[in-house]
Amino acid sequence: MPHKLHRFAVVLAVVMVIAAPGFAQQARFSAELTELVSAVTAAKGEVGVAVVDVESGRLLAAHQSSRPLNPASNMKVLTAWAALRTLGPQHRYLTGLYGTIEKTRIAELVLRGEGDPSLEMRDLWEMLGELQRAGVREVGDILVDQRRFDAQYVPPAFQQQPDEWSAFRAPVAAVSLAANTIVIEVRSRRPGDTASVSVLPVSFVDVSGSVKTSERGTPEAVKIALRPKGEKIEVRLSGTVPADAGILRIWRRVDDPTLLAGFALRDLCASLGIAVRGQVKAGGEGKRTLLASRRSPPLAELLSKLGKDSNNFYAETIFKSMSADGKQPASFERSSRMLGSLLRESGIDPTPFRLENGSGLFDADRVSAEAIAQLLARALHDARVGPEFVAQLSIGGVDGTLRHRFRDHAKTRAIRAKTGTLASVNSLSGYILGKKPIAFSVLVNGTDKNVEIRKNIDEFIEKLTADRGKLTAN
Numbered sequence: 001m002p003h004k005l006h007r008f009a010v011v012l013a014v015v016m017v018i019a020a021p022g023f024a025q026q027a028r029f030s031a032e033l034t035e036l037v038s039a040v041t042a043a044k045g046e047v048g049v050a051v052v053d054v055e056s057g058r059l060l061a062a063h064q065s066s067r068p069l070n071p072a073s074n075m076k077v078l079t080a081w082a083a084l085r086t087l088g089p090q091h092r093y094l095t096g097l098y099g100t101i102e103k104t105r106i107a108e109l110v111l112r113g114e115g116d117p118s119l120e121m122r123d124l125w126e127m128l129g130e131l132q133r134a135g136v137r138e139v140g141d142i143l144v145d146q147r148r149f150d151a152q153y154v155p156p157a158f159q160q161q162p163d164e165w166s167a168f169r170a171p172v173a174a175v176s177l178a179a180n181t182i183v184i185e186v187r188s189r190r191p192g193d194t195a196s197v198s199v200l201p202v203s204f205v206d207v208s209g210s211v212k213t214s215e216r217g218t219p220e221a222v223k224i225a226l227r228p229k230g231e232k233i234e235v236r237l238s239g240t241v242p243a244d245a246g247i248l249r250i251w252r253r254v255d256d257p258t259l260l261a262g263f264a265l266r267d268l269c270a271s272l273g274i275a276v277r278g279q280v281k282a283g284g285e286g287k288r289t290l291l292a293s294r295r296s297p298p299l300a301e302l303l304s305k306l307g308k309d310s311n312n313f314y315a316e317t318i319f320k321s322m323s324a325d326g327k328q329p330a331s332f333e334r335s336s337r338m339l340g341s342l343l344r345e346s347g348i349d350p351t352p353f354r355l356e357n358g359s360g361l362f363d364a365d366r367v368s369a370e371a372i373a374q375l376l377a378r379a380l381h382d383a384r385v386g387p388e389f390v391a392q393l394s395i396g397g398v399d400g401t402l403r404h405r406f407r408d409h410a411k412t413r414a415i416r417a418k419t420g421t422l423a424s425v426n427s428l429s430g431y432i433l434g435k436k437p438i439a440f441s442v443l444v445n446g447t448d449k450n451v452e453i454r455k456n457i458d459e460f461i462e463k464l465t466a467d468r469g470k471l472t473a474n
Contacts, residue, residue, distance in 0.1 A: 030061060032463045036442070037063050039456040045424075045447030048369035051464065054377045054437040065370035068352050069443040072420030074427040075360030076306040077372055079319045080392055082339045084385035086322045089300035093321070095119055095175065097127050098145075098288035104137040106291075110284035111261055112145035113175035115321035115330065116296040117305070117314040120178055121200065121264060127292035128268050134291075138275045144262040145284035148174035148321075150329040153257060155316040156356040157364030165226050168361070170253035172317040174330075177201075177261040179313040182233065186222055186248040188241045189213045195241050201264035204254075209237040216244040228255040231280075232263070258282055300388035307392035307418055308400030312359040319358025332357065343371070346378050360420060369441035372429045376439035380431065390416055393430055405458055414465060426453045432465050440464065 033049060040047040050065040052058065059065065071077075093116035099106040113119070153171035161169060170180040182205055187196040195211040206229055211222055223239040233254055241248055254260055262280040269276050296302065305314035322338055324330035335358070340350040354366040379389045396406030396415030406415045417430025420443075429441035442457050 032460060032467075033061055033063060036456050036460040040444050040447065040453060043447040043449045043453060045444050045449075045453070047445075048441070048443045050368075050370040050373035050441050052370075052373040052377045052439045054380050054431070054439055057374065057377055059370065059373075060438065062370060065373075066352075066368050068354065068366035068368050069445045070363065070422065070425050071360050071365055071367050071372065071429075071443055072422045072425040072427050073310045073360045074372060074418055074420040074429045074441070074443065075358065075365045075367070076310065076315050077418050077429055078339060078343075078355070078367065078375065079315050079358040080303045080306050081375060081379050081385065081389055082342050083299060083303070083318050083322055084389055085342055086338065087299055089298060089385065089388040091299040093117075093296040094293060095123070095127075095296075096293040097131065097291045098284065099291055100289055101131075101134065101136060101291065104135050105139070106131070106136055107140040108143055108278075108284070109139045109141070109265075110143045110145055110288055111175055111265055112148075112284055113173075113261075114148050115172075115174050115176075115317055115324065116294075117172075117176065117179065117317040118296050118302060119176060119261070119294070121268070123294045124177070124261065124265055125268050125272075127294055128265070128272055128274065130292040132272050132274060136274060138277060139269060140276075141278035142262045142265055142269075142276060142280045143284035144175055144259055144280070144282055146174045146258060146282065147285065147329060148324050150331045152332060155320075155359070155361075156332055157362035158357070160362045165224075165252045167251045167253050168312050170313045171255075171257050172313065172320055173257040174324075175261050176257055176313075176317065177264055179311075180254050180257040180260060181251045182235075182254060184224065184235060184237075184250045184252065186211055186237075186241050186245075186250070188243050188245045188248075191215045191243050197237060199235065201260065202267050204232050204260055204263040206232060206234045207237065208234065211237050212240045214240040214242050216242055218242045220245055220248065222248060222250070224250060224252065226252055226255075231256065231259050300391070303388070303392035304400075308394045310401055310419065312361050315359035316357060343375070346375065348374055360422075362422075369429075369443045372441035372443075373439045376429065376431060376441070380437065380439070390431065390433075393418055406461070408462075409465065415461065417461075421450060421454075424448055426450050426457065428457050428461065432461070438464070 048067050048069050049063045051061040093114045095113040095116050098110040167181045183200045185198045193213045195213050199205040221239045225236040266276050305311040320330045323334035336355045343350040348371050356364040393416040394400030394402035395413050396402045397410030401419040409415050414433050420427035426444045432438050
């Protein structure tokens with residue numbers, strides 16, 4: 001008996017477990033949580049853990065559950081929930097071409113958007129096709145109307161890596177195209193020849209340099225340097241590509257998205273036989289006739305890019321779009337305040353938190369494991385957003401960022417969660433569904449041993465899944 005009392009005292013010193021029926025089962029679970037905490041401590045990190053009974057909202061187990069920590073991409077849990085609450089699951093973003101057709105000419109063709117993160121070249125092509133079929137053969141100026149969002153294109157904290165040109169760091173705008181990226185295509189030729197290079201959108205990118213074709217089987221070594229060039233972007237190429245590489249496609253973010261879609265529109269006009277006599281520039285204010293339009297897929301569908309794919313561009317664009325009300329432009333600051341208000345309305349005090357961006361990228365946000373777990377529990381019961389909110393999360397062993405994790409549960413599809421990884425952050429928050437569902441959040445900060453810590457988190461969730469029925473038994 002003294003030995004058992006001593007062991008129980010050690011467990012209480014490491015974790016806090018809320019009293020509930022089934023003391024032995026709770027003690028066993030607390031020991032499992034102690035293993036996770038011990039592993040994180042050994043890796044010189046800190047961890048916040050919260051496990052919540054969805055039915056009652058009772059906190060089943062916790063360790064530093066109220067401590068604000070960097071959630072990494074688990075911030076997308078909050079963004080998806082807030083967007084569903086604010087905009088509604090069926091919300092669709094409108095992008096339109098506006099102007100006045102005078103016989104076969106439009107003096108000013110305006111491209112205006114509401115923040116659709118899914119707009120692609122083919123969408124512009126289809127809208128222009130409508131104008132061509134209506135008899136339009138000439139356009140004066142092409143104006144891009146970005147007024148739905150304010151001019152802060154770079155989300156908070158993204159400035160921490162200003163020289164990062166990868167697509168994951170793309171800026172956001174009311175009119176965005178291809179997630180505000182350009183694509184560079186390098187086609188290999190015979191060894192010794194210069195490779196063929198093409199870019200999209202053509203008129204937005206100035207290309208210099210060249211890539212040589214190397215022998216088959218040699219490593220790909222294409223080097224790309226980018227820099228802003230006025231309203232466009234310059235790409236400098238060098239290096240080699242093997243003769244058997246085929247087509248190498250490389251995506252890079254733009255620096256300023258203001259006119260990106262406008263230049264693409266001009267390129268497409270030329271391909272459709274519509275002459276553009278004027279310039280591509282910002283503007284387009286005032287009432288104008290809608291000539292052609294495109295509606296995005298519903299928000300509920302777009303959110304899979306957050307929960308399953310962890311797409312930062314979609315997260316930041318949707319997050320910012322929440323605060324557009326037609327009277328003043330959307331801003332990250334206003335969206336942050338809206339998120340805080342929504343949390344407060346749901347009984348979660350946001351005061352200790354830092355809610356700066358919507359993706360969790362870089363060192364931006366701070367939130368507690370308990371807040372995330374409680375939000376998950378409340379969302380599951382909320383008929384307004386619950387089904388769509390759960391559907392956008394990755395399914396363990398099935399899809400998204402969890403397709404290679406929890407494979408033993410693929411058949412039951414019981415584990416639905418959002419992953420999160422930064423250089424010193426590893427997080428996982430979601431549900432274990434079943435007759436008595438539970439919500440959980442695990443936030444690990446301060447350790448670079450992500451592979452080992454991820455295994456520890458997964459082992460903890462596996463045990464939690466096995467004990468689900470016992471932990472929530474009445």
